[in-house]
Amino acid sequence: KESSMHGDLTARQKQFLDFVRTFVLDNGYPPSIREIQRSFGLKSTKGVKGHIDKLVEKGYLNRKDGSARALSLPGQRFSSERRTTDFQAPLIGRVAAGLPILAEENEEGRMPVPERFQGLDGLFWLEVHGDSMIDAGILNGDFVLVRPVPFVEEGTVAVVLIDNEATVKKFYHRGDTIRLVPANEQYKTMEFHGPACASIRVAGKVIALSRYF
Structure with a gap:
């Protein structure tokens, strides 16, 4: 279930993950680090990268190096239970x-x-x-x-x-x-x-x- 799946995330990490998910759902492609920075009102990308690194490390996001929109969502993170009507x-x-x-x-x-x-x-x-x-x-x-x-x-x-x-x-x-x-x-x-x-x-x-x- 979702509650146990996200038990290893801090509140801030969940906010970042939810933002990426919403952005992908709304736009069909992932946000850039700069877009995440602006949306959270942060002064630099350093704080963004720290949280994204943790989400990648824990398997909630994938990252492809060398791309401005390097993030992607692992398919298994959207369970069939949460995709039904x-x-x-x-x-x-x-x-x-x-x-x-x-x-x-x-x-x-x-x-x-x-x-x-x-x-x-x-x-x-x-x-x-x-x-x-x-x-x-x-x-x-x-x-x-x-x-x-x-x-x-x-x-x-x-x-x-x-x-x-x-x-x-x-x-x-x-x-x-x-x-x-x-x-x-x-x-x-x-x-x-x-x-x-x-x-x-x-x-x-x-x-x-x-x-x-």
Whole structure:
């Protein structure tokens, strides 16, 4: 199973592995070291190479010397279990798209994951309550598929935790200011400055949604 398969990886190594997997799924080819560096906001490629070396050493990645896109994913790392249409991720709590509500930590059920995202670690679904993201195509009652990541690019639709509450917003972080921007002009942007930013944490990036009629 995936949990035992990845038991020898550090949290940071899993983040790098998940990034490579997602990049390959989205683009059909592996990322370069520079692309990984930029995506993780690192100042040099040295830190990237250290983690990639460990992933290659442990057999989670293959590397072909002499190529700018030297990485590849061993086929056995995408097990048949995770490639079936029956692959599911947990449905955890609820998300307020509007005013934040308490995010329950308990699993409320399981929902199928689109095939293109199967093989990624840690995916989970959250139910949206509210209409503050309707102009981004996210409606009240939708279920958003979330990929846990430590940070997101400016303007990314993300699940953000405010203390123990969760909300779906476009995320912006510049200097000592965090802005959570709705996609509905009837709602105001939520701004946090200085020490108040410590209460804000990105839970993950919204990568898909499911809607029932």
